[in-house]
Amino acid sequence: MTSSVQNESNDNWLKQGYNHFIDIANKITLAIEDGINIAVTSKYNPLYYHGALPQFYLWVLFLSGLLLFAYYVPTIDNAYLSNRLINAWTSVQYITNSIPFGGVIRGIHRYAGDAMVLFIFLHAIRVWFTDRYRQYRWIQWVSGVVLLLMVLFIGQTGYYLVWDERSLLLTRMTVSALEALPIIGAPLKAWFLNGDTITNLTLSNFLFIHIGLSFALLFVLWLHYVRMTRPVITPPPAVNFVLVGILLLAVFLVPITSGKMADLNSQPNTYEVDWFFLFNYWLMSHMSLAVFWVSMTAAAVIATILPWLVKNVSPPVIPAEVVISKCTGCSLCYRDCPYQAIEMVPAPAGSRFKLLATVNIPRCSSCGICVGACAFDAIDLPQLPDANVLSEIKTFAEAK
Amino acid sequence: MAQSKPVITLVCERAADLNSLLDSKGNLAEMPDVHVVKFPCSGMIQPLMIEAALKAGAGGVIVCGCQIGDCYYREGNKMIRDRLLGERPPGLKKATDRRRIMALWLSRMQKQRFIAESKEFIYRVQALDIQEGISAGNKASANPAPTVAAKPAVTAPTAAPVVDSSSTSTPTAATTSAPAAAKPTIRPPTTATTPATEKSSSTPEAESDKTSST
Numbered sequence: 001m002t003s004s005v006q007n008e009s010n011d012n013w014l015k016q017g018y019n020h021f022i023d024i025a026n027k028i029t030l031a032i033e034d035g036i037n038i039a040v041t042s043k044y045n046p047l048y049y050h051g052a053l054p055q056f057y058l059w060v061l062f063l064s065g066l067l068l069f070a071y072y073v074p075t076i077d078n079a080y081l082s083n084r085l086i087n088a089w090t091s092v093q094y095i096t097n098s099i100p101f102g103g104v105i106r107g108i109h110r111y112a113g114d115a116m117v118l119f120i121f122l123h124a125i126r127v128w129f130t131d132r133y134r135q136y137r138w139i140q141w142v143s144g145v146v147l148l149l150m151v152l153f154i155g156q157t158g159y160y161l162v163w164d165e166r167s168l169l170l171t172r173m174t175v176s177a178l179e180a181l182p183i184i185g186a187p188l189k190a191w192f193l194n195g196d197t198i199t200n201l202t203l204s205n206f207l208f209i210h211i212g213l214s215f216a217l218l219f220v221l222w223l224h225y226v227r228m229t230r231p232v233i234t235p236p237p238a239v240n241f242v243l244v245g246i247l248l249l250a251v252f253l254v255p256i257t258s259g260k261m262a263d264l265n266s267q268p269n270t271y272e273v274d275w276f277f278l279f280n281y282w283l284m285s286h287m288s289l290a291v292f293w294v295s296m297t298a299a300a301v302i303a304t305i306l307p308w309l310v311k312n313v314s315p316p317v318i319p320a321e322v323v324i325s326k327c328t329g330c331s332l333c334y335r336d337c338p339y340q341a342i343e344m345v346p347a348p349a350g351s352r353f354k355l356l357a358t359v360n361i362p363r364c365s366s367c368g369i370c371v372g373a374c375a376f377d378a379i380d381l382p383q384l385p386d387a388n389v390l391s392e393i394k395t396f397a398e399a400k
Numbered sequence: 401m402a403q404s405k406p407v408i409t410l411v412c413e414r415a416a417d418l419n420s421l422l423d424s425k426g427n428l429a430e431m432p433d434v435h436v437v438k439f440p441c442s443g444m445i446q447p448l449m450i451e452a453a454l455k456a457g458a459g460g461v462i463v464c465g466c467q468i469g470d471c472y473y474r475e476g477n478k479m480i481r482d483r484l485l486g487e488r489p490p491g492l493k494k495a496t497d498r499r500r501i502m503a504l505w506l507s508r509m510q511k512q513r514f515i516a517e518s519k520e521f522i523y524r525v526q527a528l529d530i531q532e533g534i535s536a537g538n539k540a541s542a543n544p545a546p547t548v549a550a551k552p553a554v555t556a557p558t559a560a561p562v563v564d565s566s567s568t569s570t571p572t573a574a575t576t577s578a579p580a581a582a583k584p585t586i587r588p589p590t591t592a593t594t595p596a597t598e599k600s601s602s603t604p605e606a607e608s609d610k611t612s613s614t
Contacts, residue, residue, distance in 0.1 A: 030470075030507045037467060042505075048469035132472065230475070332489055336443075338474035367473035368444025372480060375448065375490035381440070389437060390452055396427075396435040397406050397456035 018310070025129040046242075049235040050126050053119040054151075056235055056243060057112045058217065064109040065214070071095045071102070074207040075200040076163070076264070088163035088203050089261040096258070107251030113155050115247065117276040120148050134307040135317055136227075136339055136365045143223040145303045150213055150220065155277035157210040163203065164259035165268035171198060173281055180289040198264060227363055229338050318383050319364035320371065322357050324348070326378035329355030333370035333379055339363045342370060404526050405459025407434045409518070410449060412442035412476070415466045416506040416514040434462075434518060442466070443476025447483050447492045450501060460500040460525040462518060467505050477505060500525055 036045045046053065073091035095102040124144065127133045133141040156174075160167045171193075178188045190196065194205035225231040235243070259271075273282050284292050302309070319341075327347075334342045334357060341363035347356040357370075357379065370379045371386055380386060409428075411418060418436055421428050428434040439445060442465030450461045463484065465477030482488035484503055492498070502521045506514055 027509060031509060033467065033470060034507050034510070037469075042467050042469040045469055130472070228474070336475075336479055336488075338476070365473055367441040367476060368439060369441060369473060369476050369479055372444045372446050372476075372483070373490070374446070381444070384440070384444075386444075386446060386449070389439075389449060392437055393408050393435075393449060393453045393458070394456045397408060397453050397458040399406070 015311075022129065022131060026131070029126060029129045044236060044238055046235065046239055047122075047126065049232060049239060050119065050123040051231075052233050052235045053243065054116045054123060055221075055233045056240060057116040057119065060112040060244070060247070061109060061116065062214070064105050064112065065211070067105050068095060068109055069211070071099060072161070072207070074161070074203040076198070076203060076262075077200070087261075088161060089258065092162050092258055096256070103255055104248075104251055107256045108247055109158075110256050111247050111250045113158065114274070114276040115243075117148075117151060117155065120144075120151060124148070128306075134310060136341070136363055138307045139227060140224055141307050142304055143220050145300070147217065147220050147224060149300065150217055152277060152280075154210055154213045154217070156281075157206050157213075159274070159277065160206045161203070161210060162258050163262050165262055165266070166259050166271040168198075168262035168264070168266075169268045169271050170278070170281060171202070173284060177284060177289055177292065181293065227340050229336075229340050317364060317366045318381065319361045319366060320359050320368070321380050321382055322359060323378045323380065324356065326376050327353070327357050328376055328378065329353040329357065330376075331355065331357075332373040332375070333357055336369055336373040338367070338369060339365055341365070404433055404522065405457060405529060407431075407460045407462060407518070407522055407525065408453040408458045409434055409436045409462040409464060410442070410445045411436055411438055411462075411464040412466055413438045413440060414472050414508065415442065415464050415477075416504070416511045417508045418511055418514065421511060421515070428515075428518075430515065431518065431522065433522070441471065441473045441476035443471070443473060443479040445480050447490055447496075451493060451496055454496065454500055458500075459529060460502065460521060462521060463501065463503040464514060465503070465505055467507050470507065481505075499528060 033045060033047050036047060042048060071091055071094060073086055073088060075087050077085065077087050096106055097103065156170070160171050174192060175189055178192060179185050181188065194201040280296065329344065329347055331344055334344050341360045343358050343360055344355045345358050347353045366381060368381050371381060377386060421430065422436055423429045426436055428436060442463065445463055453461050463480060465480060468477055468481065471477045479488060481503060483491050484501065486492065504514060504517055
């Protein structure tokens with residue numbers, strides 16, 4: 001008995017501390033947004049499009065990537081083709097230096113990737129601080145974690161594709177990290193290198209992973225949006241222009257260049273870290289591989305189950321209820337529900353109407369927007385029936 | 401203020417945090433004529449509730465949601481905004497006096513702003529009451545002429561037989577006569593009620609705009 005009380009108070013202490021932290025974080029987030037609203041009005045506040053920003057950069061990446069793909073040659077050497085060396089590194093050099101605006105396209109592709117990761121983190125932090133990732137939104141959070149991991153991995157394969165000394169070093173580091181894994185390590189290494197050693201096939205595998213996973217992003221994005229009615233996936237054009245402007249500024253101020261061509265006989269050991277994509281290689285070189293894998297896995301698992309670790313911050317969801325005798329099947333609540341929690345089904349036999357609204361309970365957020373959409377009092381939140389609200393309003397208005 | 405009509409505030413519990421301003425009965429401690437009803441989301445507010453409040457004798461209704469663009473439930477404040485503007489069903493009846501409705505879009509910390517806007521709104525509503533009291537004289541010969549002058553865009557519903565000086569007329573009379581009444585496009589000089597829903601009245605620009613029009 002005493003131990004359970006002890007546990008409870010510990011639990012409360014932790015819970016209170018967490019709630020306090022989220023409360024302050026929430027206030028700071030809202031204060032920043034209020035400030036931006038004063039400057040640019042809420043219509044153009046980029047923080048109100050925090051989910052659409054990475055999506056916008058994804059389109060930029062697709063387009064610029066398509067242009068790069070036209071000239072990229074995914075090989076290490078081409079001994080049998082000509083006496084002039086044509087490989088991944090030289091094709092990237094050709095794109096950068098010889099094709100009109102090739103360097104600009106390459107720069108856009110690199111910096112748009114960085115920006116995408118940056119805005120994904122912004123997006124994640126905002127939904128965390130404003131408590132918009134749990135309960136009926138768990139599928140968005142979990143698919144979001146998967147998307148982030150995919151984006152990070154796609155970005156890393158992009159760094160291998162350039163095939164300069166950094167690419168070679170990163171490839172070797174990845175191979176040694178994979179080899180350290182028990183059981184699945186060897187097959188993963190074979191898959192990664194497309195063979196036992198680095199060959200021409202390795203580069204074509206990298207290109208396949210880079211492009212193939214990018215398209216797989218679209219499938220996970222579908223999961224990310226599937227329960228959202230009217231997902232906000234496009235920022236207003238004015239914001240888009242600013243986003244592209246910032247990108248071009250970075251491209252022209254800090255042009256992207258390759259390092260020296262990778263030489264399989266050399267042993268490069270230093271490289272420039274891109275903190276958006278390559279931070280895990282930095283971690284890898286500062287700890288043992290066992291610690292690295294355990295901590296990476298733990299971080300991914302904790303991030304994934306975060307919605308279930310945090311509880312009781314907001315009240316539990318009590319789903320809306322349809323009053324079957326009043327529902328006319330007009331579909332207004334179905335159209336307005338922001339979580340697609342209302343489904344229109346054929347009305348029961350003997351009804352005067354064709355359709356009947358039903359609540360899909362796991363999706364319901366108990367926000368009451370369906371109540372606001374209903375002109376027939378036919379849908380209600382059990383904890384706050386609209387009849388009670390109406391009588392409260394009338395009592396006060398008539399008392400005076 | 402003692403003789404003024406009650407004002408109902410329908411507020412999202414995640415918008416302007418009014419908890420510290422309320423007395424035990426759910427009225428604003430500073431302005432006991434203002435009763436606050438909290439909702440999980442401003443999207444839950446039915447236009448029906450606003451009409452019922454005005455019909456029951458409320459002087460005005462304040463709707464308060466979060467800043468447009470930010471809704472915990474994604475779209476609630478946009479929904480009620482569009483409903484008030486007549487852009488999304490169900491809307492207000494055409495005869496409903498839009499001057500007695502104010503919508504505010506305020507984030508959690510902006511309770512001072514809520515107080516300031518509410519005070520101004522109450523003065524406007526009281527001015528309306530006085531105006532209508534003079535013009536009506538007695539209820540039997542209700543003549544809403546000054547109201548018409550004050551609100552050019554919404555002439556038709558007020559010109560239609562207004563039974564009560566609290567200007568909730570019969571819906572049929574209004575719907576037959578006033579197709580343009582649903583959206584007041586011209587801002588009347590004395591009011592910034594429904595048009596306030598069009599712009600986020602939480603920005604100082606909206607504030608300066610409003611004062612300049614007075």
